[in-house]
Amino acid sequence: MLKRFIYSREGILSLIVLALFLGVGMISPAFISLPNSISIFNDTSILIMLSLGQMLVILTRCIDLSVAANVAFTGMVVAMTNQYFPQLSMAILIVLALALGALLGAINGLFVWLLKVPSIVITLGTMSIYRGCTFLLSDGAWVNSHQMSPSFIALPRFEILSVPVLSWIAVVAIIIVFWAMKYSVWGRNFYSAGGNPTAAFYSGVNVGKVQFYAFLVSGTLSGLCGYLWVSRFAVAYVDVANGFELQVVAACVIGGISIVGGVGTVVGCVVGALFIGVVNNALPIIGVSPFWQMAISGLVIVIAVIANASSDKDKARIILRKPNESDDSVQAPSH
Amino acid sequence: MDTIIKKPTTPDALLTNRLQKFFRWEMFLIILVALVFVMNSYLSPYFLDPWNLSDATFNFTEKALIALPMAMLIIAKEIDISVAAIISLSSTLMGLVAQLGAPIYLVVLMGILVGAACGLVNGVLVTQFKIPSIVVTIGTMSLFRGISYILLGDQVIREYPEGFDFFGQGYVYWVFSFELVLFVVFALGFYWLLHRTTFGRYTFAIGNNPTASYYSGIKVDKHRLILFTLVGLMSGVAAVLLTSRLGSTRPSIAMGWELSIITMVVLGGVSILGGSGTIGGVVLAVILMGLVTFGMGLLNIPGIVMTIIVGLMLISVVSLPVLISLYKGKKAKVL
Numbered sequence: 055m056l057k058r059f060i061y062s063r064e065g066i067l068s069l070i071v072l073a074l075f076l077g078v079g080m081i082s083p084a085f086i087s088l089p090n091s092i093s094i095f096n097d098t099s100i101l102i103m104l105s106l107g108q109m110l111v112i113l114t115r116c117i118d119l120s121v122a123a124n125v126a127f128t129g130m131v132v133a134m135t136n137q138y139f140p141q142l143s144m145a146i147l148i149v150l151a152l153a154l155g156a157l158l159g160a161i162n163g164l165f166v167w168l169l170k171v172p173s174i175v176i177t178l179g180t181m182s183i184y185r186g187c188t189f190l191l192s193d194g195a196w197v198n199s200h201q202m203s204p205s206f207i208a209l210p211r212f213e214i215l216s217v218p219v220l221s222w223i224a225v226v227a228i229i230i231v232f233w234a235m236k237y238s239v240w241g242r243n244f245y246s247a248g249g250n251p252t253a254a255f256y257s258g259v260n261v262g263k264v265q266f267y268a269f270l271v272s273g274t275l276s277g278l279c280g281y282l283w284v285s286r287f288a289v290a291y292v293d294v295a296n297g298f299e300l301q302v303v304a305a306c307v308i309g310g311i312s313i314v315g316g317v318g319t320v321v322g323c324v325v326g327a328l329f330i331g332v333v334n335n336a337l338p339i340i341g342v343s344p345f346w347q348m349a350i351s352g353l354v355i356v357i358a359v360i361a362n363a364s365s366d367k368d369k370a371r372i373i374l375r376k377p378n379e380s381d382d383s384v385q386a387p388s389h
Numbered sequence: 390m391d392t393i394i395k396k397p398t399t400p401d402a403l404l405t406n407r408l409q410k411f412f413r414w415e416m417f418l419i420i421l422v423a424l425v426f427v428m429n430s431y432l433s434p435y436f437l438d439p440w441n442l443s444d445a446t447f448n449f450t451e452k453a454l455i456a457l458p459m460a461m462l463i464i465a466k467e468i469d470i471s472v473a474a475i476i477s478l479s480s481t482l483m484g485l486v487a488q489l490g491a492p493i494y495l496v497v498l499m500g501i502l503v504g505a506a507c508g509l510v511n512g513v514l515v516t517q518f519k520i521p522s523i524v525v526t527i528g529t530m531s532l533f534r535g536i537s538y539i540l541l542g543d544q545v546i547r548e549y550p551e552g553f554d555f556f557g558q559g560y561v562y563w564v565f566s567f568e569l570v571l572f573v574v575f576a577l578g579f580y581w582l583l584h585r586t587t588f589g590r591y592t593f594a595i596g597n598n599p600t601a602s603y604y605s606g607i608k609v610d611k612h613r614l615i616l617f618t619l620v621g622l623m624s625g626v627a628a629v630l631l632t633s634r635l636g637s638t639r640p641s642i643a644m645g646w647e648l649s650i651i652t653m654v655v656l657g658g659v660s661i662l663g664g665s666g667t668i669g670g671v672v673l674a675v676i677l678m679g680l681v682t683f684g685m686g687l688l689n690i691p692g693i694v695m696t697i698i699v700g701l702m703l704i705s706v707v708s709l710p711v712l713i714s715l716y717k718g719k720k721a722k723v724l
Contacts, residue, residue, distance in 0.1 A: 169711045172661045178648055179704040186697030303527055313524045345542045349535025355528030363518045
């Protein structure tokens with residue numbers, strides 16, 4: 055079991071992340087101290103949650119580019135609700151964030167499910183729309199920390215066993231998705247719908263509906279992250295999380311989730327996100343200018359996909375698979 | 390509308406059917422352009438001024454130059470979302486050689502060559518390692534822009550040689566700017582390339598069925614490589630124009646352009662699934678977007694509202710045909 059894990063993609067990637075983590079620790083021992091490790095995880099929590107949602111979407115051969123815009127819109131709505139109704143309890147605000155995120159995700163999902171429109175086009179469109187609506191709603195104004203109620207800001211920072219609630223939420227999300235993807239029929243359907251839509255259809259899986267669920271989950275998690283992001287950074291404005299959708303996709307790609315669908319694990323996804331988190335946190339410590347961050351993550355994505363492509367080269371050589379794929383109305387996002 | 394729904398049986402009928410469909414789509418765009426034109430001239434007295442209209446073209450010519458080869462790439466079932474990052478890298482290196490005192494022709498050559506080289510990198514990664522182009526270009530998108538950040542950090546380069554501003558600000562004759570004339574020339578060139586040459590026919594063939602094209606003797610990989618390089622090259626050209634127009638370079642230049650470029654292409658009737666589309670449609674979509682942006686600018690509507698409208702246009706454009714066929718009672722393909 056352990057041996058199999060070490061030789062798997064996720065295993066190798068985990069070892070790389072661990073080596074990177076310890077390597078930076080050799081230079082600066084404070085980096086691997088427990089509080090700093092927790093803070094790295096905490097920094098990466100939002101990325102992890104968004105990547106989990108994105109993973110489901112990518113598994114079903116779709117892509118969700120609207121997650122960051124969803125975060126910005128939901129964050130703004132929750133922040134403004136808090137600003138104008140400070141007495142409203144946190145539970146209501148969180149339910150609001152979840153529901154609104156789910157609604158925005160469902161809009162994407164319905165287009166993909168009922169109209170069979172390529173997800174890349176729909177989410178490209180909703181990405182502009184959601185971000186634009188954030189502007190319309192706020193009129194370009196910021197909601198600053200003094201306009202938010204103390205409990206609104208304090209919640210993700212509250213520590214249980216010296217770990218912030220934000221991290222605990224991420225842990226719970228990981229466990230739920232891990233369980234669902236491994237042990238529930240609902241979760242397994244994501245793999246079958248993406249791995250071979252035709253076979254899935256004949257086995258009684260409604261592929262479109264599964265894709266809808268993927269967008270729904272991705273949207274709900276984005277909504278939750280919308281609140282968490284705004285409250286963690288104690289500010290809401292139009293450009294919140296601008297361009298973050300690409301980091302989310304990058305985390306999935308690094309984690310070995312195949313963009314053509316059907317392949318990928320929760321562990322890979324989390325480790326992929328942690329890789330980005332560790333690199334981002336390590337750069338200032340080893341004295342590399344933060345301007346290197348973007349190029350490094352780009353290089354890592356390219357290397358990761360090349361490694362990925364050469365490891366399953368045999369699969370790509372099945373000649374007759376491609377034309378069949380193009381017959382499906384369920385399309386891989388890249389084609 | 391019946392002609393669209395009716396299933397063509399013979400190849401000839403298929404062709405007429407396609408022609409009619411494209412004709413319809415382009416007619417629709419022409420009507421929209423005319424409507425927007427009339428509405429704008431009605432709403433704002435400043436719209437019909439030739440100099441104002443000429444100014445309006447600066448908003449879109451650079452993006453449009455990339456949209457032309459991008460249309461061909463998408464028709465061939467590939468996509469490149471690193472174009473804006475290529476502009477950034479190309480502009481950065483132009484700035485660096487300009488700082489060293491290079492003459493104009495060298496600066497321009499540098500910009501175009503860097504663009505072509507970046508496109509070549511994308512093409513090699515896609516064709517040699519068989520990686521889906523969306524993943525490759527998500528990676529190189531961070532990589533290229535990341536290199537710009539490494540080279541420039543938060544600096545701005547302004548030291549361009551005397552006369553370099555002609556490309557982005559100069560006029561060839563009366564109100565016709567160099568950018569506009571260049572766009573017209575390239576639009577005609579790409580029209581010829583896509584609709585009048587074997588290269589263009591091969592592009593459609595590859596987009597419709599890569600495997601069949603391969604077995605018909607088309608060098609599919611080489612073709613894709615050329616297309617990627619072409620997109621890179623045109624991004625280099627756009628970088629020259631944009632840098633010259635702004636007179637400065639910073640790493641965040643052209644941020645987010647990839648999305649509006651892809652929107653132009655899809656709005657122009659190019660199928661995101663590959664295999665169909667026209668240069669004429671793309672040019673019309675470019676004009677439409679340019680007019681709408683300009684008209685809203687005259688009416689003092691903030692630019693971000695424009696993104697909502699573009700997003701809505703994008704979604705309606707792809708869903709409308711599906712909705713119509715559903716309404717007409719044609720059963721949607723199950724899979």
